[in-house]
Amino acid sequence: MAEIVRMPRLSDTMTEGTVAKWHKKVGDAISEGDLLAEIETDKATMEFESFQEGVLLHIGVGESETAAVDCILAILGEAGEDVTALVEADASPETPEVKEVNTPVAEVKIEVEPTVTANAPVKAKKLIDGRIVASPLAKRLADEKGIDISSITGSGDGGRVIKRDVDNYQAPVANSIEYLESYSEEPVSQMRKVIARRLAESKFSAPHFYLSISVDMDNAIVARKAINALPDTKVSFNDLVVKACAMALREHPTVNSSWREDVIRRNHHVNVGVAIAIEDGLLVPVVRYTDTKSLSDISGEVKEFAKKAKDKKLQPEDWEGSTFTISNLGMFGIDEFTAIINTPDACILAVGGIQQVPVVKDGQVVPGNLMKLTLSCDHRVVDGASGAAFLNTLKTYLQNPVTMLK
Numbered sequence: 373m374a375e376i377v378r379m380p381r382l383s384d385t386m387t388e389g390t391v392a393k394w395h396k397k398v399g400d401a402i403s404e405g406d407l408l409a410e411i412e413t414d415k416a417t418m419e420f421e422s423f424q425e426g427v428l429l430h431i432g433v434g435e436s437e438t439a440a441v442d443c444i445l446a447i448l449g450e451a452g453e454d455v456t457a458l459v460e461a462d463a464s465p466e467t468p469e470v471k472e473v474n475t476p477v478a479e480v481k482i483e484v485e486p487t488v489t490a491n492a493p494v495k496a497k498k499l500i501d502g503r504i505v506a507s508p509l510a511k512r513l514a515d516e517k518g519i520d521i522s523s524i525t526g527s528g529d530g531g532r533v534i535k536r537d538v539d540n541y542q543a544p545v546a547n548s549i550e551y552l553e554s555y556s557e558e559p560v561s562q563m564r565k566v567i568a569r570r571l572a573e574s575k576f577s578a579p580h581f582y583l584s585i586s587v588d589m590d591n592a593i594v595a596r597k598a599i600n601a602l603p604d605t606k607v608s609f610n611d612l613v614v615k616a617c618a619m620a621l622r623e624h625p626t627v628n629s630s631w632r633e634d635v636i637r638r639n640h641h642v643n644v645g646v647a648i649a650i651e652d653g654l655l656v657p658v659v660r661y662t663d664t665k666s667l668s669d670i671s672g673e674v675k676e677f678a679k680k681a682k683d684k685k686l687q688p689e690d691w692e693g694s695t696f697t698i699s700n701l702g703m704f705g706i707d708e709f710t711a712i713i714n715t716p717d718a719c720i721l722a723v724g725g726i727q728q729v730p731v732v733k734d735g736q737v738v739p740g741n742l743m744k745l746t747l748s749c750d751h752r753v754v755d756g757a758s759g760a761a762f763l764n765t766l767k768t769y770l771q772n773p774v775t776m777l778k
Contacts, residue, residue: 374449374458375424377408379433381441382420383688385566386413390438391445400428402448409445414566416655417684420445427451430459438562506533513538563652574715578631579751582710585763587770589726589741595773599667609743610646610700611671613723615776616769618642618662621696624762628695630716631752637716645694645714646674648681655681656714658694667776698723708744718753719762722746743770 379389390412396402406422426448433439444462447455504522506514510533514521517538524541526533560568592612599607621628621642630637642663645656657677659670680686697714702725711722724744731740745766749759769776 374429374447374453374455375426376444376458376462377422377424377446377448379439379441379443379445380411380420382411382413382418383416384692385570386441386562388438388440388562389413390562391433391435392417394431394435396428398428398431399451402426402428412562412684414562416563416686418687422448424448427453429453429455432459438559504533505531507535509535510538514541519543561652563655567653570715571712574713578713578715580710580713580748581751581756581759582746582748583756583759583763584708584744584746585767587743587745587767588731589743589770592770592773593726593741605668607667607671608674609702609726610698610723611667611674612770612773612776613700613721614644614646614659614662614670614674614698615665615667616766616773617696617698617721618644618665619769619776620762620766622663623765624758626754626758627719627747627749627762629718629753630695631718631750632716636753639695641695643693643695645691645697645717646677647697647699647711647714648678650681650684654699655686655691656694656697657681657686657690658692660693697721702726702743708746710746711748713748713750718750719759720748721766722748 382389392410392412394409395407396409402408402422402425404422404425407419408422409420410417411420427450428446429449430444430447432444432446439445444459447458449455505526506521506524507528510524511521513535514524514533519538519541521533523543524533524537525531527537528534589609592609596607596609596612599605621644625638625640628639628642630639641661643658643660644662645658647654647656657680659665659673659677662670665673677686677690680690694714694717697711697717697720699711699720700723701709702723704725706724707727708724709722711720713720722745724746726741726743729740729742730737731742732738733740745763747759747763749756
């Protein structure tokens with residue numbers, strides 16, 4: 373008996389999925405555990421295995437097509453079994469028609485009408501039996517001057533073009549430029565749809581306020597150089613920031629909290645989400661129990677997450693459960709910015725690049741290396757004083773990296 377395979381819900385935020393690739397075709401025999409398809413969710417492309425056995429009789433969602441969760445993905449059954457009635461029975465008026473989006477580039481041509489000088493004659497033709505009426509002399513003069521005789525208005529009898537018309541002819545001054553307006557459209561990926569929805573919900577539901585601080589990174593630069601001189605060790609400035617944040621969060625549980633409508637959750641563990649940019653948007657995998665891990669452990673996890681994110685291999689457990697988030701655009705040449713809170717976290721830290729600027733030390737103006745940090749706070753959970761205290765603790769750790777080794 374035929375069985376329906378429905379579009380699975382592969383993450384807690386997934387409402388629809390896109391079939392990236394089918395690994396089986398109609399008529400193939402399917403065993404339990406066989407890889408059926410790759411499905412693009414709002415956060416990753418995931419492999420979907422069959423939980424049933426049988427022959428693949430019907431594919432409900434083609435490659436690159438999108439369908440809502442629980443729609444018919446495929447039907448398995450016995451070879452030759454008719455599933456038409458099953459497909460029709462499952463359809464309903466509320467079920468949206470799924471079509472592959474393939475929007476062509478649209479082009480619009482705009483012709484600018486020629487403008488004519490005040491003294492130029494208006495183009496006119498006097499035809500007799502399909503011929504332009506002009507004197508032989510006028511035709512010869514026009515040909516010598518390279519003038520199209522049909523563009524001259526004749527002043528002779530019946531509109532006949534004569535010598536003086538050619539002598540007095542002034543070519544129209546044209547400003548004929550062809551402009552081309554063009555654009556292309558591409559379908560919005562599942563990831564981008566969910567990012568847009570979640571950011572809008574965060575921005576317009578959580579009352580954001582922002583706190584900024586400058587950090588002297590001279591000691592951090594020296595410390596990182598010394599750490600990276602060790603064999604098989606490579607840490608980034610972002611790894612230092614992640615570690616410093618984890619230790620500061622341990623001292624400031626208010627910042628390591630979340631708004632839960634009826635309660636405020638004070639997290640006793642520290643899970644730092646690290647925003648990673650990919651082509652389709654932003655993913656935030658989570659370094660769990662960050663405060664208990666070494667710099668090299670943090671560095672290794674973040675590198676592995678970045679690789680999995682770019683390959684769309686992150687799993688739901690990789691991005692769930694953050695208690696605080698860091699977004700670093702310093703490597704993209706950004707000095708300072710504000711970030712939107714990754715709900716339900718109460719705060720997110722925006723990290724700018726290290727800038728070489730003049731600073732005053734011991735009364736002298738000397739070269740310095742400053743990095744700007746901006747903390748976005750949900751005012752329902754965190755007050756200004758709490759956010760400021762956290763930032764100052766974070767600053768202390770970054771300006772004295774040796775204290776993170778305790």
